[in-house]
Amino acid sequence: MAELPKIISVDDHVVEPAHVWQEYLPQKFKADGPRVERRGIGDMKHIGGGTYQQSFDPDGQPADCWVFGDLVYIHKRHVAAVGYSRDEMTMTPMTYDEMRPGCYEPKARIADQEVNHVEASLCFPSFPRFCGQTFTEHPDRDMGLACVEAYNNWMVEEWCGDSNGALIPLIIVPLWDAELAAKEVRRNAERGVHAVTFSEIPPHLGLPSIHSGFWDPFLRACEETETTINMHIGSSSRMPATSPDAPVAVAASLSFNNSMASLSDWLFSGKLVQFPKLTLAYSEGQIGWLPYILERVDDVWREHRAWGEVKDLIPETPSSYYYRNVYGCFFRDRHGLVAIDEVGEDNITFETDYPHTDSTWPETKQVAEKLVEGLSDEQIYKAMRGNAIRMLHLDLDRDVETTIGVKRQAALDLLGD
Structure with missing residues (x-):
């Protein structure tokens, strides 16, 4: 194998610095907008999704907390875990002072990327949660929209602004209104943004399903602006679990289940027929x-499409829409790479998950090199960066991408035949 190409990570996370909403919100919203307070923490237990059972004690361990109306979000070590040993990556309350600066400061993040063989990174939110549902849950829609716009302005202008492409903007949208969501996609597309985060299973958030037609204005805007819809595990605020008393490790082991359910939903929704140039990405x-x-949905389509209510909705095998429209993402999945012919070498991207407990930082290069043993140089290039460049419309590697793009189109044409 040649030297491993510099990685483009399509799933990392940012811990928003304390000034974001107090600086970027319009003046009339600042007093009631999100702010950071240092509080003593009593007890804290993860209930599921983005929900915690927590209490506060002035004499307890100090932590920096986001305060927004009745919501208090405590910074925790397992979310800002880099720099700690595996056994120290606990649900421990923490302050910004205890975090590695790369969690929240863009120049420090780029420095950490450099030592990790990473050229560019797409970062999901923390306090807004993975698809911005924190602001959808707020009762004041004007405040919610202002917070969404403030976050996106900070993301584009400050987090990514001086990074020279090392940090790739990922926006959130007002999920309660598809027209407003479409407007926000178009507003940011005008300044070069090609990625938006969205819920893997919207009904889990009390929102309409993708089958309903509600989301069509948003989907149309994403298609027309070449904005990729990125769906992170847990972006439905619900993780698969077997029982309330099961260890969190059970839910962590089953986390892919959300992506599998979501992909099945999309492949049978007809939305990839209605919007043939729409791009979906599954993160983590x-x-x-x-x-x-993919085998199962094709079998259901062939054998059960009449009573399964998709005979007139899905004209081709569901897997054909996956190969055309969808990207998966991996960082520790040797089994998936062994099956690369079925997964699709044009459909996989790589991530480092900085700064979460799953992160491979600062050993990502070594982890990746071991994972891709036995793949061709072209397959490795695609997995480490080429597919991410195409997925996110990055202005990189144009000559290589043109050659590979011709080959990919030929393969898709054969698939269509």
Whole structure:
């Protein structure tokens, strides 16, 4: 194998610095907008999704907390875990002073990327949660919209602004209104943004399903602006679990289940027929499960499409829409790479998950090199950066991408035949 190409990570996270909403909100919203307070923490237990059972004690361990109306979000070590040993990556309350600066400061993040063999990174939110549902849950829609716009302005202008492409903007949208969401996609597309985060399973958030037609203005805007819809595990504020008393490790092991359910939903929704140039990306879901679900949805389509209510909705095998429109993402999934012919070498991207407990930082290069043993140089290039460049419309590697793009189109044409 040649030298591993510099990585483009399509799933990392940013811990928003304390000034974001107090600086970027319009003046009339600042007094009631999100702010950071240092509080003593009593007890804290993860209930599921983005929900915690917590209490406060002035004499307890100090932590920096986002305060927004009745919501208090405590910074925790397992969210800002880089720099700690595996056994120290606990649900421990923490302050910004205890975090590695790369969690929240763009220049420090780029420096950490450099030592990790990473050229560019797409970062999901923390306090707004993975698809911005924190602001959808706020009762004041004007405040919610102002917070969404403030976050996006900070993301584009400050987090990514001086990074020279090392930090790739990922926006959130007002999920309660598809027309407003479409407007926000178009506003940011005008300044070069090609990625938006969205819920893997919107009904879990009390929102309409993708089958309903509600989201069509948003989907149309994404298609027309070449904005990729990125769906992170847990962006439905619900993780698969077997029982309330099961260890969190059970839910962590089953986390891909959300991506699998979401992909099945999309492939049978007809939305990839209605919007044929729409691009979907699954973040942190891994890829080893893809061969079976693609086999299964095609079998259901062939054998059960009449009573399964998709005979007139899905004219081609569901897997054909996956290969054309969908990207998976991996970082520890050797099994998925063994099945690369079925997963699709044009459909996989790589991530480092900085700064979460799953992160491979600062050993990502070594981890990746071991994972891709036995793949061709072209397959490695695609997995480490080429597919991410195409997925996110990055202005990189144009000559290489043109050559590979011609080959990919030929393969898709054969698939269509």
